[in-house]
Amino acid sequence: MEAKSGTLWYVAYGSNMSAAKFTGGRGIAPIDVARVRLPRWVLSMEIPGLPYSEPAFSSISRRGTLRAEAADVPDVIGLAYLITEAQYRHVIASEGGGTAYADIAVIGEGIRPEDQEKLQNGCMLRTLTSAGMTRSPVPTPSLRYMSLLVDGAAEARLPPEYQEYLQRLPVYRPPSTCWTKLGAWVFLAIWGPVMQLLERVTMGSIGDDGYASAFAIWLVRVTMRLIWITHDWLFAPIFGRGDGCTDRSQNVAEPESWLEKRRLLEGV
Template identity: 35%
Template sequence: MDETCETERWYFAYGSNMSAAVFTRRRKIEPLQTEVACITSHTLCFNIMGVPYSDPGMGGLRRIKEGEESVGIGPVFGVAYLLSRENFRRVIASEGGGIAYKTVKLAATFQKDGSAMPVYTLVGRHEVDSSYERLPSARYMALLIRGAREQSLPQPYQERLAAQPTFQAPQSAMYNTGKWTFDALWKRVQWCIERGVRQFKDDEGHVPGWFLIGFDCLLWTMWIHHDYIHSKFWGRGDGR
Protein backbone atom coordinates (compact mmCIF):
# COMPACT_ATOMS: atom_id res chain seq x y z
CA MET A 1 0.00 0.00 0.00
CA ASP A 2 1.24 3.52 -0.79
CA GLU A 3 2.22 5.12 2.53
CA THR A 4 0.61 8.40 1.52
CA CYS A 5 -2.75 6.60 1.16
CA GLU A 6 -2.71 4.80 4.49
CA THR A 7 -5.51 5.85 6.81
CA GLU A 8 -4.31 3.58 9.64
CA ARG A 9 -0.81 2.55 10.71
CA TRP A 10 0.70 0.15 13.20
CA TYR A 11 3.07 2.06 15.48
CA PHE A 12 5.54 0.05 17.56
CA ALA A 13 6.32 1.55 20.99
CA TYR A 14 9.24 0.22 23.01
CA GLY A 15 9.92 3.12 25.38
CA SER A 16 7.78 5.28 27.63
CA ASN A 17 4.86 5.10 25.17
CA MET A 18 4.25 1.51 26.32
CA SER A 19 2.79 3.02 29.50
CA ALA A 20 -0.89 3.89 29.37
CA ALA A 21 -0.22 6.80 31.73
CA VAL A 22 2.01 8.36 29.08
CA PHE A 23 0.37 7.29 25.83
CA THR A 24 -3.36 7.49 26.47
CA ARG A 25 -3.68 9.73 29.50
CA ARG A 26 -0.89 12.30 29.09
CA ARG A 27 -0.67 12.36 25.28
CA LYS A 28 -4.40 11.70 24.72
CA ILE A 29 -3.83 9.12 21.98
CA GLU A 30 -6.49 6.42 21.66
CA PRO A 31 -5.31 3.34 19.72
CA LEU A 32 -7.76 1.39 17.61
CA GLN A 33 -6.08 -1.88 18.57
CA THR A 34 -3.20 -2.97 20.83
CA GLU A 35 -0.91 -5.98 20.44
CA VAL A 36 2.24 -7.22 22.18
CA ALA A 37 4.92 -7.53 19.51
CA CYS A 38 8.61 -8.22 18.93
CA ILE A 39 11.11 -6.95 16.37
CA THR A 40 13.66 -9.73 16.10
CA SER A 41 16.11 -7.78 13.95
CA HIS A 42 16.69 -5.01 16.51
CA THR A 43 17.53 -4.64 20.18
CA LEU A 44 16.81 -1.97 22.77
CA CYS A 45 19.65 0.44 23.43
CA PHE A 46 20.10 3.92 24.91
CA ASN A 47 21.73 5.79 22.07
CA ILE A 48 19.49 8.85 22.08
CA MET A 49 21.45 11.64 23.74
CA GLY A 50 19.29 13.33 26.36
CA VAL A 51 20.15 15.96 28.97
CA PRO A 52 23.03 15.36 31.42
CA TYR A 53 22.15 15.21 35.13
CA SER A 54 18.45 14.61 34.33
CA ASP A 55 17.85 12.10 31.50
CA PRO A 56 21.27 11.31 29.98
CA GLY A 57 20.27 8.41 27.72
CA MET A 58 16.91 7.72 26.11
CA GLY A 59 15.65 4.56 24.48
CA GLY A 60 16.48 3.73 20.88
CA LEU A 61 16.87 0.72 18.60
CA ARG A 62 19.87 -0.69 16.79
CA ARG A 63 20.23 -3.70 14.53
CA ILE A 64 21.49 -6.88 16.25
CA LYS A 65 24.93 -7.80 14.96
CA GLU A 66 25.98 -11.31 14.07
CA GLY A 67 26.93 -13.30 17.16
CA GLU A 68 25.46 -10.86 19.68
CA GLU A 69 22.56 -13.11 20.64
CA SER A 70 25.07 -15.62 22.01
CA VAL A 71 26.23 -13.02 24.55
CA GLY A 72 22.75 -12.07 25.75
CA ILE A 73 21.81 -9.32 23.29
CA GLY A 74 18.15 -10.09 22.59
CA PRO A 75 15.36 -8.67 20.42
CA VAL A 76 13.21 -5.77 21.52
CA PHE A 77 9.65 -6.33 22.71
CA GLY A 78 7.05 -3.64 22.82
CA VAL A 79 3.49 -2.63 22.05
CA ALA A 80 2.03 -2.29 18.55
CA TYR A 81 -0.74 0.30 18.44
CA LEU A 82 -3.04 0.59 15.45
CA LEU A 83 -3.45 4.34 14.99
CA SER A 84 -5.35 6.67 12.75
CA ARG A 85 -3.11 8.80 10.53
CA GLU A 86 -3.90 11.85 12.66
CA ASN A 87 -2.91 10.08 15.87
CA PHE A 88 0.29 8.86 14.21
CA ARG A 89 1.13 12.49 13.42
CA ARG A 90 0.52 13.35 17.06
CA VAL A 91 2.97 10.65 18.12
CA ILE A 92 5.68 12.15 15.88
CA ALA A 93 5.02 15.63 17.22
CA SER A 94 5.03 14.41 20.84
CA GLU A 95 8.45 12.81 20.26
CA GLY A 96 10.01 16.12 19.31
CA GLY A 97 8.99 16.56 15.69
CA GLY A 98 11.81 14.37 14.42
CA ILE A 99 14.69 16.19 16.14
CA ALA A 100 15.99 13.08 17.92
CA TYR A 101 14.19 10.27 16.10
CA LYS A 102 13.41 9.25 12.54
CA THR A 103 10.56 7.01 11.40
CA VAL A 104 11.40 3.62 9.92
CA LYS A 105 9.30 0.68 8.76
CA LEU A 106 10.29 -2.72 10.20
CA ALA A 107 8.81 -6.20 10.44
CA ALA A 108 7.25 -7.11 13.78
CA THR A 109 5.90 -10.42 15.07
CA PHE A 110 2.66 -10.36 17.05
CA GLN A 111 2.97 -12.55 20.10
CA LYS A 112 -0.64 -13.74 20.22
CA ASP A 113 -0.44 -15.77 17.01
CA GLY A 114 3.08 -15.35 15.58
CA SER A 115 1.83 -13.36 12.58
CA ALA A 116 4.17 -10.88 10.89
CA MET A 117 3.15 -7.27 10.40
CA PRO A 118 4.95 -4.18 9.06
CA VAL A 119 5.09 -1.49 11.73
CA TYR A 120 6.37 2.05 11.93
CA THR A 121 8.69 2.85 14.79
CA LEU A 122 11.21 5.48 15.84
CA VAL A 123 14.99 5.07 15.84
CA GLY A 124 17.79 7.52 16.48
CA ARG A 125 18.23 10.09 13.74
CA HIS A 126 22.00 9.71 14.04
CA GLU A 127 24.05 6.54 14.28
CA VAL A 128 25.66 6.69 17.75
CA ASP A 129 28.33 4.12 18.53
CA SER A 130 27.49 1.84 21.46
CA SER A 131 30.62 3.05 23.27
CA TYR A 132 29.08 6.52 23.41
CA GLU A 133 25.73 5.48 24.91
CA ARG A 134 24.75 7.06 28.24
CA LEU A 135 22.75 5.55 31.08
CA PRO A 136 19.00 6.16 31.29
CA SER A 137 17.57 7.80 34.39
CA ALA A 138 15.75 5.75 37.02
CA ARG A 139 12.64 7.84 36.26
CA TYR A 140 12.75 6.90 32.58
CA MET A 141 13.38 3.21 33.21
CA ALA A 142 10.49 3.12 35.69
CA LEU A 143 8.18 4.14 32.82
CA LEU A 144 9.49 1.31 30.62
CA ILE A 145 9.21 -1.24 33.42
CA ARG A 146 5.69 -0.12 34.28
CA GLY A 147 4.60 -0.15 30.63
CA ALA A 148 6.05 -3.64 30.11
CA ARG A 149 4.16 -4.88 33.16
CA GLU A 150 0.89 -3.19 32.14
CA GLN A 151 1.08 -4.71 28.66
CA SER A 152 2.15 -8.16 29.93
CA LEU A 153 5.34 -8.33 27.91
CA PRO A 154 7.23 -11.65 28.30
CA GLN A 155 8.58 -12.06 31.83
CA PRO A 156 12.24 -12.52 30.76
CA TYR A 157 12.06 -9.20 28.93
CA GLN A 158 10.54 -7.49 31.96
CA GLU A 159 13.42 -8.86 34.03
CA ARG A 160 15.88 -7.55 31.45
CA LEU A 161 14.41 -4.05 31.79
CA ALA A 162 14.50 -4.27 35.59
CA ALA A 163 18.20 -5.22 35.46
CA GLN A 164 19.17 -2.27 33.25
CA PRO A 165 21.69 -0.02 35.09
CA THR A 166 20.49 3.55 35.57
CA PHE A 167 22.10 6.90 36.23
CA GLN A 168 22.48 7.45 39.96
CA ALA A 169 23.27 11.00 41.01
CA PRO A 170 25.77 11.36 43.86
CA GLN A 171 24.29 12.96 46.97
CA SER A 172 26.63 15.83 47.71
CA ALA A 173 26.30 19.60 47.95
CA MET A 174 28.99 20.11 45.33
CA TYR A 175 27.32 17.80 42.85
CA ASN A 176 23.91 19.39 43.42
CA THR A 177 25.41 22.82 42.85
CA GLY A 178 26.94 21.61 39.60
CA LYS A 179 23.61 20.21 38.43
CA TRP A 180 21.86 23.47 39.29
CA THR A 181 24.34 25.58 37.33
CA PHE A 182 24.15 23.23 34.34
CA ASP A 183 20.34 23.23 34.38
CA ALA A 184 20.25 27.02 34.72
CA LEU A 185 21.64 27.26 31.20
CA TRP A 186 20.59 24.12 29.35
CA LYS A 187 17.07 23.68 30.73
CA ARG A 188 16.29 27.12 29.29
CA VAL A 189 17.68 26.01 25.94
CA GLN A 190 15.57 22.83 26.16
CA TRP A 191 12.46 24.90 26.82
CA CYS A 192 13.17 27.05 23.76
CA ILE A 193 13.63 23.94 21.59
CA GLU A 194 10.33 22.47 22.78
CA ARG A 195 8.59 25.76 22.05
CA GLY A 196 10.18 25.83 18.59
CA VAL A 197 8.95 22.31 17.84
CA ARG A 198 5.39 23.33 18.63
CA GLN A 199 5.68 26.43 16.47
CA PHE A 200 7.44 25.05 13.39
CA LYS A 201 6.22 21.45 13.04
CA ASP A 202 4.36 20.70 9.81
CA ASP A 203 1.15 18.75 9.23
CA GLU A 204 3.06 15.46 9.55
CA GLY A 205 4.50 16.47 12.92
CA HIS A 206 8.04 17.14 11.61
CA VAL A 207 10.16 20.27 11.94
CA PRO A 208 12.06 21.76 8.95
CA GLY A 209 15.65 20.92 8.06
CA TRP A 210 17.11 24.20 9.29
CA PHE A 211 15.60 23.50 12.72
CA LEU A 212 17.31 20.09 12.80
CA ILE A 213 20.68 21.67 11.99
CA GLY A 214 20.26 24.16 14.82
CA PHE A 215 19.17 21.43 17.21
CA ASP A 216 22.19 19.27 16.36
CA CYS A 217 24.56 22.17 17.00
CA LEU A 218 22.99 22.86 20.39
CA LEU A 219 22.88 19.17 21.36
CA TRP A 220 26.56 18.53 20.68
CA THR A 221 27.57 21.85 22.22
CA MET A 222 25.74 20.82 25.40
CA TRP A 223 27.43 17.42 25.54
CA ILE A 224 30.88 18.84 24.76
CA HIS A 225 30.32 21.35 27.54
CA HIS A 226 29.39 18.51 29.89
CA ASP A 227 32.11 16.04 28.88
CA TYR A 228 35.09 18.37 28.67
CA ILE A 229 34.31 21.33 30.93
CA HIS A 230 31.46 21.07 33.41
CA SER A 231 32.01 17.48 34.55
CA LYS A 232 35.69 18.15 35.26
CA PHE A 233 34.67 20.45 38.10
CA TRP A 234 31.28 19.16 39.30
CA GLY A 235 31.18 15.46 38.41
CA ARG A 236 29.64 13.58 35.52
CA GLY A 237 25.93 13.66 34.84
CA ASP A 238 25.64 10.60 32.62
CA GLY A 239 26.71 7.60 34.72
CA ARG A 240 29.96 6.98 32.86
Protein backbone atom coordinates in the same frame (compact mmCIF):
# COMPACT_ATOMS: atom_id res chain seq x y z
CA MET B 1 -6.80 -7.03 12.71
CA GLU B 2 -5.41 -5.94 9.37
CA ALA B 3 -4.50 -2.28 9.11
CA LYS B 4 -7.07 -0.68 6.85
CA SER B 5 -6.51 2.28 4.59
CA GLY B 6 -5.66 5.31 6.72
CA THR B 7 -4.40 3.21 9.65
CA LEU B 8 -1.11 1.54 10.58
CA TRP B 9 0.55 -0.48 13.32
CA TYR B 10 3.00 1.63 15.35
CA VAL B 11 5.45 -0.18 17.64
CA ALA B 12 6.19 1.48 20.99
CA TYR B 13 9.20 0.11 22.89
CA GLY B 14 10.00 2.99 25.25
CA SER B 15 7.93 5.33 27.38
CA ASN B 16 4.97 5.08 24.98
CA MET B 17 4.34 1.56 26.29
CA SER B 18 2.89 3.32 29.33
CA ALA B 19 -0.82 3.99 28.90
CA ALA B 20 -0.47 7.00 31.17
CA LYS B 21 2.10 8.42 28.76
CA PHE B 22 0.61 7.37 25.41
CA THR B 23 -3.10 7.77 26.04
CA GLY B 24 -3.01 10.13 29.00
CA GLY B 25 -0.03 12.31 28.04
CA ARG B 26 -0.15 12.11 24.23
CA GLY B 27 -3.94 11.94 24.05
CA ILE B 28 -3.86 9.02 21.59
CA ALA B 29 -6.49 6.28 21.91
CA PRO B 30 -5.42 3.25 19.83
CA ILE B 31 -7.93 1.19 17.88
CA ASP B 32 -6.27 -2.06 18.93
CA VAL B 33 -3.13 -3.25 20.74
CA ALA B 34 -0.85 -6.28 20.32
CA ARG B 35 2.40 -7.43 21.89
CA VAL B 36 5.20 -7.73 19.36
CA ARG B 37 8.82 -8.82 19.02
CA LEU B 38 11.13 -7.18 16.47
CA PRO B 39 13.63 -9.84 15.34
CA ARG B 40 17.25 -8.68 15.02
CA TRP B 41 16.52 -5.33 16.72
CA VAL B 42 17.71 -4.48 20.25
CA LEU B 43 16.86 -1.74 22.73
CA SER B 44 19.43 1.05 23.05
CA MET B 45 19.60 4.15 25.27
CA GLU B 46 21.65 6.05 22.71
CA ILE B 47 19.47 9.17 22.34
CA PRO B 48 21.18 11.89 24.40
CA GLY B 49 19.11 14.02 26.73
CA LEU B 50 20.13 16.54 29.39
CA PRO B 51 23.09 15.54 31.59
CA TYR B 52 22.52 15.45 35.37
CA SER B 53 18.76 15.17 34.80
CA GLU B 54 17.54 13.04 31.89
CA PRO B 55 20.76 11.76 30.30
CA ALA B 56 19.28 9.26 27.85
CA PHE B 57 16.18 8.13 25.99
CA SER B 58 15.44 4.86 24.26
CA SER B 59 15.87 3.88 20.65
CA ILE B 60 16.39 0.62 18.79
CA SER B 61 19.41 -0.55 16.80
CA ARG B 62 20.04 -3.46 14.48
CA ARG B 63 21.62 -6.36 16.28
CA GLY B 64 25.41 -6.31 16.00
CA THR B 65 25.73 -2.55 15.48
CA LEU B 66 26.13 -1.55 19.14
CA ARG B 67 29.69 -1.49 20.43
CA ALA B 68 28.77 -2.61 23.93
CA GLU B 69 26.05 -5.08 22.95
CA ALA B 70 26.10 -8.09 25.26
CA ALA B 71 25.53 -11.59 23.96
CA ASP B 72 22.42 -12.06 26.11
CA VAL B 73 20.60 -8.91 24.96
CA PRO B 74 17.14 -10.02 23.77
CA ASP B 75 15.28 -8.87 20.70
CA VAL B 76 13.28 -5.78 21.53
CA ILE B 77 9.68 -6.39 22.60
CA GLY B 78 7.03 -3.73 22.71
CA LEU B 79 3.42 -2.80 22.08
CA ALA B 80 2.01 -2.43 18.59
CA TYR B 81 -0.77 0.15 18.51
CA LEU B 82 -3.23 0.23 15.62
CA ILE B 83 -3.69 3.95 15.05
CA THR B 84 -4.65 6.34 12.27
CA GLU B 85 -2.09 8.03 10.06
CA ALA B 86 -3.05 11.35 11.66
CA GLN B 87 -2.35 9.90 15.11
CA TYR B 88 1.02 8.63 13.91
CA ARG B 89 1.92 12.10 12.71
CA HIS B 90 1.07 13.27 16.23
CA VAL B 91 3.43 10.59 17.62
CA ILE B 92 6.24 11.87 15.39
CA ALA B 93 5.57 15.45 16.47
CA SER B 94 5.48 14.54 20.17
CA GLU B 95 8.82 12.72 19.84
CA GLY B 96 10.62 15.83 18.64
CA GLY B 97 9.39 16.17 15.08
CA GLY B 98 12.40 14.47 13.52
CA THR B 99 15.09 16.07 15.68
CA ALA B 100 16.18 12.75 17.19
CA TYR B 101 14.04 10.02 15.62
CA ALA B 102 13.31 8.78 12.10
CA ASP B 103 10.31 6.79 10.92
CA ILE B 104 11.14 3.28 9.68
CA ALA B 105 9.27 0.14 8.61
CA VAL B 106 10.03 -3.11 10.46
CA ILE B 107 8.75 -6.67 10.46
CA GLY B 108 7.29 -7.86 13.76
CA GLU B 109 6.12 -11.11 15.29
CA GLY B 110 3.18 -11.39 17.64
CA ILE B 111 4.11 -12.73 21.08
CA ARG B 112 0.99 -14.74 21.84
CA PRO B 113 -1.54 -16.44 19.52
CA GLU B 114 -4.00 -13.58 19.93
CA ASP B 115 -1.25 -11.10 19.02
CA GLN B 116 -0.23 -13.16 16.01
CA GLU B 117 -3.82 -13.24 14.82
CA LYS B 118 -4.09 -9.47 15.06
CA LEU B 119 -0.78 -8.74 13.35
CA GLN B 120 -0.82 -11.47 10.71
CA ASN B 121 2.86 -12.26 11.26
CA GLY B 122 5.17 -10.84 8.66
CA CYS B 123 3.22 -7.63 8.12
CA MET B 124 5.06 -4.33 8.03
CA LEU B 125 4.93 -2.17 11.14
CA ARG B 126 6.11 1.39 11.74
CA THR B 127 8.33 2.64 14.51
CA LEU B 128 10.96 5.26 15.31
CA THR B 129 14.72 4.85 15.55
CA SER B 130 17.59 7.24 16.25
CA ALA B 131 18.56 9.70 13.56
CA GLY B 132 21.10 12.48 13.71
CA MET B 133 21.60 12.42 17.48
CA THR B 134 23.30 9.47 19.18
CA ARG B 135 25.75 9.17 22.01
CA SER B 136 28.59 6.70 22.54
CA PRO B 137 29.24 5.38 25.10
CA VAL B 138 25.52 5.38 25.71
CA PRO B 139 24.35 7.28 28.82
CA THR B 140 22.04 5.72 31.39
CA PRO B 141 18.39 6.77 31.63
CA SER B 142 16.88 8.41 34.68
CA LEU B 143 14.86 6.45 37.19
CA ARG B 144 11.78 8.44 36.14
CA TYR B 145 12.18 7.50 32.49
CA MET B 146 13.10 3.87 33.15
CA SER B 147 10.08 3.54 35.43
CA LEU B 148 7.84 4.35 32.46
CA LEU B 149 9.35 1.43 30.54
CA VAL B 150 9.23 -1.00 33.45
CA ASP B 151 5.70 -0.05 34.49
CA GLY B 152 4.51 -0.01 30.87
CA ALA B 153 5.94 -3.47 30.24
CA ALA B 154 4.23 -4.82 33.36
CA GLU B 155 0.95 -3.17 32.47
CA ALA B 156 1.12 -4.65 28.96
CA ARG B 157 1.99 -8.09 30.37
CA LEU B 158 5.09 -8.45 28.23
CA PRO B 159 7.01 -11.74 28.70
CA PRO B 160 8.41 -11.96 32.27
CA GLU B 161 11.97 -12.51 31.04
CA TYR B 162 11.83 -9.27 29.05
CA GLN B 163 10.41 -7.39 32.02
CA GLU B 164 13.32 -8.71 34.09
CA TYR B 165 15.74 -7.53 31.40
CA LEU B 166 14.32 -4.00 31.57
CA GLN B 167 14.55 -4.03 35.36
CA ARG B 168 18.23 -4.98 35.18
CA LEU B 169 19.20 -2.06 32.98
CA PRO B 170 21.31 0.52 34.84
CA VAL B 171 19.76 3.86 35.72
CA TYR B 172 21.39 7.23 36.31
CA ARG B 173 22.40 7.91 39.91
CA PRO B 174 21.86 11.61 40.76
CA PRO B 175 24.75 13.48 42.42
CA SER B 176 25.33 12.47 46.03
CA THR B 177 28.11 14.88 47.08
CA CYS B 178 27.73 18.60 47.66
CA TRP B 179 30.35 19.39 45.02
CA THR B 180 28.70 17.34 42.29
CA LYS B 181 25.27 18.64 43.28
CA LEU B 182 26.61 22.18 42.87
CA GLY B 183 27.94 21.38 39.41
CA ALA B 184 24.66 19.77 38.40
CA TRP B 185 22.72 22.78 39.66
CA VAL B 186 24.86 25.22 37.68
CA PHE B 187 24.70 23.06 34.55
CA LEU B 188 20.92 22.73 34.69
CA ALA B 189 20.51 26.42 35.49
CA ILE B 190 22.36 27.20 32.25
CA TRP B 191 21.01 24.55 29.90
CA GLY B 192 17.57 23.79 31.35
CA PRO B 193 16.00 27.03 30.05
CA VAL B 194 17.75 26.52 26.70
CA MET B 195 16.16 23.07 26.37
CA GLN B 196 12.75 24.53 27.16
CA LEU B 197 13.26 27.21 24.51
CA LEU B 198 14.32 24.60 21.96
CA GLU B 199 11.17 22.61 22.68
CA ARG B 200 9.01 25.67 22.05
CA VAL B 201 10.86 26.46 18.82
CA THR B 202 10.53 22.86 17.65
CA MET B 203 6.84 22.51 18.45
CA GLY B 204 6.13 25.88 16.89
CA SER B 205 7.61 24.76 13.58
CA ILE B 206 5.83 21.38 13.33
CA GLY B 207 4.18 20.92 9.95
CA ASP B 208 1.17 18.88 8.88
CA ASP B 209 3.44 15.85 8.39
CA GLY B 210 4.47 15.87 12.06
CA TYR B 211 8.02 17.03 11.36
CA ALA B 212 9.72 20.22 12.53
CA SER B 213 11.29 22.62 10.06
CA ALA B 214 14.77 21.85 8.73
CA PHE B 215 16.11 24.87 10.61
CA ALA B 216 14.59 23.74 13.93
CA ILE B 217 16.02 20.24 13.49
CA TRP B 218 19.46 21.68 12.71
CA LEU B 219 19.28 24.07 15.68
CA VAL B 220 18.32 21.32 18.13
CA ARG B 221 21.07 18.97 16.96
CA VAL B 222 23.77 21.64 17.06
CA THR B 223 22.67 22.81 20.51
CA MET B 224 22.60 19.25 21.85
CA ARG B 225 26.17 18.74 20.66
CA LEU B 226 27.17 21.96 22.41
CA ILE B 227 25.43 20.84 25.61
CA TRP B 228 27.34 17.57 25.65
CA ILE B 229 30.65 19.21 24.72
CA THR B 230 30.16 21.50 27.72
CA HIS B 231 29.49 18.45 29.88
CA ASP B 232 32.39 16.35 28.58
CA TRP B 233 35.11 18.97 28.54
CA LEU B 234 34.14 21.37 31.34
CA PHE B 235 31.67 20.07 33.91
CA ALA B 236 32.55 16.36 33.95
CA PRO B 237 36.28 16.90 34.69
CA ILE B 238 35.52 19.43 37.43
CA PHE B 239 32.31 18.19 39.05
CA GLY B 240 31.91 14.60 37.91
CA ARG B 241 29.94 13.01 35.11
CA GLY B 242 26.22 13.53 34.62
CA ASP B 243 25.55 10.62 32.25
CA GLY B 244 25.99 7.56 34.46
CA CYS B 245 29.10 6.34 32.64
CA THR B 246 31.23 6.69 35.79
CA ASP B 247 29.23 4.00 37.59
CA ARG B 248 29.73 1.55 34.73
CA SER B 249 33.45 2.25 34.34
CA GLN B 250 33.99 1.76 38.07
CA ASN B 251 31.79 -1.35 38.15
CA VAL B 252 29.39 0.11 40.68
CA ALA B 253 27.02 -2.71 41.58
CA GLU B 254 23.38 -2.33 40.65
CA PRO B 255 20.78 -3.27 43.29
CA GLU B 256 19.55 -6.82 42.75
CA SER B 257 15.85 -6.01 42.35
CA TRP B 258 13.92 -3.20 40.70
CA LEU B 259 12.24 -2.40 44.02
CA GLU B 260 15.62 -2.04 45.72
CA LYS B 261 16.81 0.17 42.88
CA ARG B 262 13.81 2.48 43.21
CA ARG B 263 14.14 2.67 46.98
CA LEU B 264 17.84 3.48 46.73
CA LEU B 265 17.50 6.22 44.13
CA GLU B 266 14.33 7.71 45.55
CA GLY B 267 15.94 7.82 48.99
CA VAL B 268 13.18 5.78 50.60
